[in-house]
Amino acid sequence: MENRPLLTTTLLLFPLLVLLLSSTASHAHNITRILAKHPEFSTFNHYLTVTHLAAEINRRQTITVLALDNSAMSSLLSKQLSVSTLRNVLSLHVLTDYFGSKKLHQITNGTALTSSMFQATGSAPGSSGYVNVTDLKGGKVGFGAEDNDGKLDATYVKSVAEFPYNISVLQISQVLNSDEAEAPTAGPSGLNLTAIMAKQGCKAFADLLIATGAHATFEENLDGGLTVFCPTDAVVNDFMPKYKNLTEAHKVSLLLYHGTPVYQSLQTLKSSNGVMNTLATDGASKYDFTVQNDGEIVTLKTKATTAKITGTLKDEEPLVIYKINKVLLPIELFKPEVETEAPAPAPTPHKRKTKKDKDEAEADAPVDDSEDQTADNENGVGRISGGHLIWMVLSSCMGIFFM
Numbered sequence: 001m002e003n004r005p006l007l008t009t010t011l012l013l014f015p016l017l018v019l020l021l022s023s024t025a026s027h028a029h030n031i032t033r034i035l036a037k038h039p040e041f042s043t044f045n046h047y048l049t050v051t052h053l054a055a056e057i058n059r060r061q062t063i064t065v066l067a068l069d070n071s072a073m074s075s076l077l078s079k080q081l082s083v084s085t086l087r088n089v090l091s092l093h094v095l096t097d098y099f100g101s102k103k104l105h106q107i108t109n110g111t112a113l114t115s116s117m118f119q120a121t122g123s124a125p126g127s128s129g130y131v132n133v134t135d136l137k138g139g140k141v142g143f144g145a146e147d148n149d150g151k152l153d154a155t156y157v158k159s160v161a162e163f164p165y166n167i168s169v170l171q172i173s174q175v176l177n178s179d180e181a182e183a184p185t186a187g188p189s190g191l192n193l194t195a196i197m198a199k200q201g202c203k204a205f206a207d208l209l210i211a212t213g214a215h216a217t218f219e220e221n222l223d224g225g226l227t228v229f230c231p232t233d234a235v236v237n238d239f240m241p242k243y244k245n246l247t248e249a250h251k252v253s254l255l256l257y258h259g260t261p262v263y264q265s266l267q268t269l270k271s272s273n274g275v276m277n278t279l280a281t282d283g284a285s286k287y288d289f290t291v292q293n294d295g296e297i298v299t300l301k302t303k304a305t306t307a308k309i310t311g312t313l314k315d316e317e318p319l320v321i322y323k324i325n326k327v328l329l330p331i332e333l334f335k336p337e338v339e340t341e342a343p344a345p346a347p348t349p350h351k352r353k354t355k356k357d358k359d360e361a362e363a364d365a366p367v368d369d370s371e372d373q374t375a376d377n378e379n380g381v382g383r384i385s386g387g388h389l390i391w392m393v394l395s396s397c398m399g400i401f402f403m
Contacts, residue, residue: 029167031057031065038160041171043073044090051087052225052263052317056117057094057167059267064095064168066143067160068175076175084185088124091117092145092181093172095131100168101159104141110134113146118181121316128180145178153177193218196321197230200313204236205258212248214255217279225263225318229300229309231327239327250333256280257287257330263318266309269298280330287330303336304329 032054035045044067048054057063068076076089094117111134119129130146142152153176160169194206194215209215218226231239246254256279264276270293280287290301298309307326314321 029058029163031167031169034161034167034169035067040069041067041160043070043077044068047073047086047090051083051090053087053090053094053117055263056317059265060096062096062098062165062167064097064099064170066093066095066154066172066176067169068093069171072174079182081182082184085182088118088181088183088185089175089178091121091123092129092131092176092178094118095133096120098165098168099133099170100162100164101156101170104133104156104170105135105139107133107135118178123185123316125180128178131176143172143176145176145181147180148177151177191222191319193222193228193319193321196314197228201232201323202230202313202321204233205230205255208236208243208251209255212252212255214252217256218259221259221261221279222319224261226320227260227262227264228319228321229258229307229324229328230313230321231258231307231324232310235325235327243327246333253280253285253287254327254330254333257289257328263320265315265317265320266298266312266322269293269309270296285332287332289328289330300324300328302329303331304334305337 031048032045035041035048045054048057057065076086081089096115096117096119099114111132113130113132116124116129116131118124119127123129126147128145128147132142132144132146132150132152134142134144134152136142136152136155141156143154143156144150144152154172154174157171157173160171162168194210197203197206206215209218218228236243243251243254259279260276261279264272269291273290273292275288275290277286277288292299292301300307300309305326305328307324307328309322310325311323312320313323
């Protein structure tokens with residue numbers, strides 16, 4: 001009878017603990033692996049990777065991919081669209097909401113207008129990035145781009161894979177037609193990197209890239225992915241006396257140190273802390289720095305300085321440009337920061353205690369509870385991690401069940 005309250009509490013806690021444990025096994029998905037199990041979507045899978053859409057799909061929490069088989073992709077590729085335009089077309093086939101096969105036939109009022117990744121990324125003018133999903137007679141479901149005069153070009157074929165409320169992959173019969181998505185767009189290599197910087201507070205850094213010729217190396221990496229960390233004009237102007245003392249080769253290395261040959265979204269930087277190589281990295285010359293984050297603040301730490309990301313100039317995969325509040329100083333060119341220790345407090349003059357002072361001090365002295373504190377420490381109080389606590393309570397649950 002004495003154990004009944006404990007048993008009741010345990011029974012109430014057990015489902016919560018199971019839910020907590022299951023949440024730790026995150027529902028992270030990988031669209032490339034999902035489609036790799038279905039060879040009829042190999043071309044679609046390939047171009048999701050080429051256009052960098054696969055990485056974007058994997059980062060999102062709730063998403064529906066309208067997959068095209070190899071035949072439908074062959075029809076799309078026959079239009080000979082650029083990679084950038086092809087990205088827009090395929091992003092129209094990625095819905096930013098979850099539609100499982102069951103939900104398709106439970107749409108309120110039989111039709112829904114949902115946003116696609118083409119709309120969500122800001123690439124679509126107006127509302128052209130929305131997709132119409134309609135439950136049709138005879139159990140069919142139609143899909144059509146919003147800017148296609150209400151025409152439902154494609155129909156639902158089958159469910160390829162579903163992980164409820166995380167990702168759904170549905171096959172549709174053909175490509176969604178959209179004049180806006182198929183409109184010619186400038187590829188990454190057609191972008192003027194230094195012009196983008198100059199217009200948004202990084203003109204001084206852009207001018208240095210052009211003056212040294214380092215901008216060519218940045219531009220060569222645009223198609224494959226590029227992340228740029230750009231010090232603002234005020235920061236560069238303050239740094240110029242040190243910059244002028246560098247050799248020409250070291251100036252180029254310093255500038256290349258502010259770029260990495262891979263696209264790194266802000267979310268990726270927050271979740272993937274660690275050492276990062278740069279455009280200046282060359283064998284023994286490491287020229288790397290460490291990415292760290294404290295909540296929403298992302299810092300770039302070298303042994304010579306620590307800079308913070310203060311804003312984003314442009315973020316459109318495969319290019320992202322961030323503003324930073326300091327010039328990044330590689331240890332290969334600059335001396336490490338010296339941590340200055342705080343001065344020790346000045347000693348206070350010693351005052352001879354009288355008998356009265358000693359009596360008062362003894363009367364006011366707190367009771368020595370060091371033994372109690374030691375016992376608490378030995379019992380692990382305050383040192384139990386969340387994971388250990390979960391397993392301890394689970395163990396208790398199982399022990400009670402088997403009593």
